[in-house]
Amino acid sequence: MDISSAQSTLDGPDPIEAAAYAWVLEHGLLDPAALAGHLARQGLDPLAAAPALARLAALRLVHPDPQDPTRGHAVGPEAAVNSLAGPIEAEIARRQEELAHNRARLAGFLPYYLSVPRPQEGGDGVHVVTTLAEVRAALEQASAECRSEVLASQPGGGSRQPEAMQDALRRDHALLSRGVRMRTLYHHTARFNGPSQAYVEAAAGLGGEYRTAHELFGRLIVFDRELAFVPLCDGSWGAVMVRQESLVAYLCEIFEQAWAQARPFVSAAEEGLEQVAQEIDRTILRMLAAGLKDETIARRVGLSLRTARRHIADIMEQLGAESRFQAGYAAARAGLLEED
Numbered sequence: 001m002d003i004s005s006a007q008s009t010l011d012g013p014d015p016i017e018a019a020a021y022a023w024v025l026e027h028g029l030l031d032p033a034a035l036a037g038h039l040a041r042q043g044l045d046p047l048a049a050a051p052a053l054a055r056l057a058a059l060r061l062v063h064p065d066p067q068d069p070t071r072g073h074a075v076g077p078e079a080a081v082n083s084l085a086g087p088i089e090a091e092i093a094r095r096q097e098e099l100a101h102n103r104a105r106l107a108g109f110l111p112y113y114l115s116v117p118r119p120q121e122g123g124d125g126v127h128v129v130t131t132l133a134e135v136r137a138a139l140e141q142a143s144a145e146c147r148s149e150v151l152a153s154q155p156g157g158g159s160r161q162p163e164a165m166q167d168a169l170r171r172d173h174a175l176l177s178r179g180v181r182m183r184t185l186y187h188h189t190a191r192f193n194g195p196s197q198a199y200v201e202a203a204a205g206l207g208g209e210y211r212t213a214h215e216l217f218g219r220l221i222v223f224d225r226e227l228a229f230v231p232l233c234d235g236s237w238g239a240v241m242v243r244q245e246s247l248v249a250y251l252c253e254i255f256e257q258a259w260a261q262a263r264p265f266v267s268a269a270e271e272g273l274e275q276v277a278q279e280i281d282r283t284i285l286r287m288l289a290a291g292l293k294d295e296t297i298a299r300r301v302g303l304s305l306r307t308a309r310r311h312i313a314d315i316m317e318q319l320g321a322e323s324r325f326q327a328g329y330a331a332a333r334a335g336l337l338e339e340d
Contacts, residue, residue: 016044020052021074024062030072060084107137125244132237135229142223143171150175151222151255152184156302169199176206183209185216185255185262187302188280200265211262214283215300217254225252284311289328 013021016039023038024030030053036046056062056074060083065071075083129135143150175182182203190196191212200210221229228248232238242248280301287297298308321327 016048016052017055019044020049021056021061024053024056024072024074028071028073030062030064031070103137107140110134110137110141125242125247127241127243128232128238129241130232130236130238135237135239138239138241139221139229140171142221142227142229143175146175146178146180146223148180148224149222150180150182151220151225151252152182153216153218153220153255153258154184154186154190155216155219155299156187156189169202172203172208173206176203176208181209182207183211183259185258186210186212186265187216188212188214189302191266204265210265211259212265213258213262214279216302217258220251220255222248222252222255225249228252281311281315284308285315285327285331288312288315288324289331291324 019039019042020035023035027034029035032050032053035053036049039049040046053062057064060075060080061077062074063072065073129138172182186196186200190200200208204210219231225248226243228242228251229239230242230251232240242251280303283301284297287300292300294309294312295305297303297312298305301308303311316322316324316327319327319330321330
């Protein structure tokens with residue numbers, strides 16, 4: 001397809017293609033010579049007849065008669081789209097099946113990969129996994145081998161995507177169906193997120209337990225109190241796999257303390273949007289009074305930096321404060337920093 005015809009797909013068919021399509025619909029012919037005469041009578045270039053028919057055929061809008069190539073018929077655009085999409089969708093499905101097969105096959109090599117010490121790994125039960133593919137494979141392996149319990153802290157639950165939720169629900173269903181107990185912590189902000197609400201409702205129906213808190217200590221997944229995953233501090237997609245008994249026990253204790261202080265997951269609408277928003281603002285206000293930076297506040301309450309700064313600006317405006325110090329002073333005088 002040349003540049004002019006490619007542009008026509010953006011702005012609609014060009015006049016020659018439109019005239020040729022209408023002519024085939026009316027006459028049931030694919031004869032370039034006959035079409036050329038029709039185009040000439042319309043004041044269009046007759047030499048464009050054959051190329052126009054070829055483009056319509058490529059778009060599956062016209063189909064020749066197997067017995068007589070000069071005759072044929074035209075179909076509707078929707079039928080043409082389905083005709084074009086069929087082979088592409090079949091190829092996508094084949095590629096996805098191939099990818100799933102290779103992923104499952106390669107995951108079988110993970111225990112061998114992890115069993116060989118590398119420069120960044122020590123013999124102290126701590127392993128560094130640097131790429132997202134390796135992290136996913138390690139999590140799949142740990143999920144498959146898990147026997148009794150999963151503990152998870154998932155900060156920033158309010159920004160998770162539906163696709164990620166579907167993958168998580170698939171893994172959780174496999175665990176819960178084996179009788180594995182699953183407990184997960186989210187930020188309160190997750191209660192405003194539709195995909196998070198739908199995911200928790202579905203997983204809770206299978207036996208999963210979910211609570212939320214204004215602040216979380218960070219991302220964590222622990223399997224059977226034997227293997228913990230924590231993120232690398234460099235902001236990459238990598239993770240640290242911890243098997244050292246004392247370290248894992250310490251991480252589990254941090255989780256249990258946060259779990260005891262957290263509240264059962266309910267949607268913000270169910271609990272009251274205004275009440276939830278006020279609680280989030282009070283948490284941000286305490287952090288402002290403590291002198292924390294915007295980036296730290298956003299991370300700890302599970303908001304994007306932009307949203308956190310909007311909350312901070314609204315809080316300072318409501319308090320009539322021009323600085324964080326003034327905001328903290330005004331909040332303290334109003335009793336807003338007192339613990340519930």
